Amino acid sequence: MGLAPYACHPDSSRGRRFKEPEAPTRTAFQRDRDRIIHCTAFRRLVYKTQVFLNHEGDLFRTRLTHSLEVAQLGRSIARSLGLNEDLVEAVALAHDLGHTPFGHAGQDALNACMKNQPSLQNAPHASEQAGFEHNLQSLRVVDALEERYPDFDGLNLTFETREGILKHCSPANAKRLCAQDASGVAVRFLTGGSPSLEAQLCNLADEIAYNAHDIDDGVRSGLLSMEQLEAVPLFARYHRLVLEKHPRLDGRRLLFEVIRRMLSDQVYDVIDTSRTSIETSKVGSVDDVRAHGTLVSFSAAMRDQSMELKQFLLRNLYRHPQVMETTERARCVVTELFAFYLDQPHEPPMSHQPDAHRARAVADYIAGMTDRFAIREHERLSGKVLFP
Numbered sequence: 001m002g003l004a005p006y007a008c009h010p011d012s013s014r015g016r017r018f019k020e021p022e023a024p025t026r027t028a029f030q031r032d033r034d035r036i037i038h039c040t041a042f043r044r045l046v047y048k049t050q051v052f053l054n055h056e057g058d059l060f061r062t063r064l065t066h067s068l069e070v071a072q073l074g075r076s077i078a079r080s081l082g083l084n085e086d087l088v089e090a091v092a093l094a095h096d097l098g099h100t101p102f103g104h105a106g107q108d109a110l111n112a113c114m115k116n117q118p119s120l121q122n123a124p125h126a127s128e129q130a131g132f133e134h135n136l137q138s139l140r141v142v143d144a145l146e147e148r149y150p151d152f153d154g155l156n157l158t159f160e161t162r163e164g165i166l167k168h169c170s171p172a173n174a175k176r177l178c179a180q181d182a183s184g185v186a187v188r189f190l191t192g193g194s195p196s197l198e199a200q201l202c203n204l205a206d207e208i209a210y211n212a213h214d215i216d217d218g219v220r221s222g223l224l225s226m227e228q229l230e231a232v233p234l235f236a237r238y239h240r241l242v243l244e245k246h247p248r249l250d251g252r253r254l255l256f257e258v259i260r261r262m263l264s265d266q267v268y269d270v271i272d273t274s275r276t277s278i279e280t281s282k283v284g285s286v287d288d289v290r291a292h293g294t295l296v297s298f299s300a301a302m303r304d305q306s307m308e309l310k311q312f313l314l315r316n317l318y319r320h321p322q323v324m325e326t327t328e329r330a331r332c333v334v335t336e337l338f339a340f341y342l343d344q345p346h347e348p349p350m351s352h353q354p355d356a357h358r359a360r361a362v363a364d365y366i367a368g369m370t371d372r373f374a375i376r377e378h379e380r381l382s383g384k385v386l387f388p
Contacts, residue, residue, distance in 0.1 A: 004082030006283045008196050014159035017143070017183060018152045032161040033090040039148065039155060041097040041141045047370030048096075049103055050210065051217060051323065060220070061213045063096045069213060070095065073267060074205040080271045081278070081296075083198050090157070091164030091202040098137025100367045101374040102330035107134050109334035110363055117359045132363055135168045139177075139185075145364060159183050164199035193290050197278070200296035201270075208266050211309050212259050218317045219255055226255065232312045234305040238262045269302040329386045333378040337366055340381050347381075 003009055010027035023031050036042055045064035061069075071092035078088045100106030111132040139162060143154040157165075162185045169177070174189035194200065215235070218224035229235045238261040242254060249257065274296045283289050298306060317323065341347055341362045348365050366374070375387050 002082065003084060006197060006278065006285060006289050007083045008087050008160045008198055008286055009084070010086075012286070014183065016156045016158055017181070018156050020156065027086060028158050029084060029086040029090055029161065032155075032157045033086055033093065035148075035155045035157065036090055036094045036097075036142070039097075039142075039146050041146060041368065042093065044368065044370050045096060045099075047372055048099055048101055049371055051103065051214060051317065060217050063099055066209060066213065067093050067096055069209040070202065070205045073209055073263070074202050077201055077205065077267055077270055077274075078198065081197070081201075081274060083201060087160055087164070087196070087198045088201055088205075090161045091199060092205065094142060094157075094161065094165050095138060095167065095202060095206060096134070097141045097165075098139070098367060099134045100132075100137075100334065101369045101371045102327075102334065105327040105330040106334050106366075106374075107132065109331040110338065110366060113335060113338040114359060114363055132367070133168070133173075134367075135166065136173060137364075137367055139166050140364070141368075143181075145368070159185060160196060160198070163195050164202055167199075167203055188290065194292060194294055195290065196286055197274075197289055197296055200294055201274075204270055204296055204298070207306065207310075208263065208270075211306065211313065212263050214313050214317060215309075216255065216259060218313070223320045223322060224317055228316060229312075232309050234262060234309050238265075266298070266302060266306070269299050270296065273297055273299045273302075333374055333386060334366060336382055337374065337378055338362055341365065348377075 008029070010029050013028045016028075022028070026034070042064075045067060046062055048063040050061045050063065050066055071089045074088040074092045075085045077083075078085045100110055102109075114132045141154075142157050142162065142165065146154050149156065162183075166185055169186050169189040171190060174186040177186035178184060178190065188195065215224070215229065219226065219229075226239070230239055235258065238258045239254075242249060242257045242261065246254075246257070277295045277297065281288075281292055281295060283292055283295070289295065297303070342359060348362075369377070379385055
C-alpha cells in the first residue's frame with residue numbers, strides 16, 4: 001500500500017537541524033530508525049524496567065521490549081491507514097530513550113530533586129528548565145546527549161521524528177525549546193494544533209501496549225489474578241469469548257489468548273475509527289493534519305473501556321503494597337545518588353557536557369543509568385544494600 005497524501009513523505013521532510021547529504025539507499029526516516037537502534041541510550045533500555053525491577057525476574061517487560069511492542073503495533077496500524085511505517089517505527093523506538101532507571105519511580109524522584117534546585121525554581125524560560133520529565137529528556141538524548149558524530153551532538157534526527165518523540169511539553173518548556181531551536185518542534189504546544197498522524201499513532205500504540213503487557217506481567221508476578229481481571233469489562237468480554245470457544249483452556253494459554261484478542265480488537269478499533277475521522281476531516285496533507293485536532297483515536301466505547309482498565313491497573317498493580325515498597329527503595333536510590341553527585345565535584349565522570357549546569361548534568365547522568373548500574377553505584381557510594 002502506498003503512502004496516503006496526509007502521511008509524512010520522507011522527500012518532503014522538514015529536514016535535520018544540521019544539514020547532511022542524503023543516504024543513497026535509505027529514506028530520511030529509515031536513517032533515523034537506524035541511528036536510534038545503534039545509539040547507546042537504546043541499548044540501555046534492555047536494563048530499564050517498566051513496573052517490575054530487573055532483579056525481580058528475567059521475563060518481565062523492560063523499556064526495550066516495550067518499545068519493540070509499540071513499534072510492532074504502530075507499524076500494523078500505519079500500514080492499514082497508509083501512514084509512514086518507518087517514521088512510526090523510529091518514533092516508537094525512541095519514545096522512552098529519556099526514561100530514568102526504575103520506571104516512573106525514578107522519574108518522580110529525579111523530578112523532585114530538580115525542582116528543589118534554587119537556581120532553577122524561578123527561571124522557567126532559562127536554558128535549564130526546572131524539574132525533570134522523561135518525554136522531554138528523550139528529545140534531549142537525541143538532540144544533545146548522544147556522542148556519535150564528529151560534526152554535531154546528538155543524532156541529528158529529522159523534524160518529524162523529533163516531533164513524535166516530544167509527546168508532552170509545558171508552555172514554559174515549549175518557549176525555552178522554541179528559543180533554542182528554530183525548527184519549531186515544540187511550537188504546537190504554544191499555538192495549538194497536532195503532530196503528524198504517525199506521531200498520534202505512536203501515542204496510542206504506547207497505551208495499547210503497556211495496558212496489555214502490564215496485565216501479563218501482573219499475573220506472572222502473582223500480584224494480579226484472573227478473578228480480579230474478570231471484573232474489568234474489557235478483559236471480561238474476551239475472557240468469556242475465549243472460554244466459549246476453548247472451554248478447557250486455562251493458565252498461561254488462556255491469559256495469552258485473552259490478551260491477543262484484546263490487542264487485536266483494539267488495533268481494529270483504532271484503524272476503523274481513525275479512518276473515518278480522517279475521511280470526515282478531509283485533510284489532504286501533513287500541514288492539514290497539524291492544523292487539525294487529534295484524528296488517530298479509539299472509538300468512544302473502546303476509549304471508556306481502556307480507561308477502566310487503566311484505572312484498574314493503577315489501583316491493583318501500580319499501587320500494590322509490594323510494588324509501592326519497591327518504589328520507595330528506588331526513590332531512595334535516585335534521591336541519594338543525586339545528592340551525592342551534586343556535593344562531590346569529582347563524581348561522576350560527566351565529560352559529555354562539562355560546561356552544563358551541575359544539577360542538569362547530574363540529572364542527565366542518573367537518567368542514563370540502567371536499574372542495575374544505579375543499584376551498584378548506590379551501594380558503592382552509600383554502603384547500603386537496598387536491593388539484596
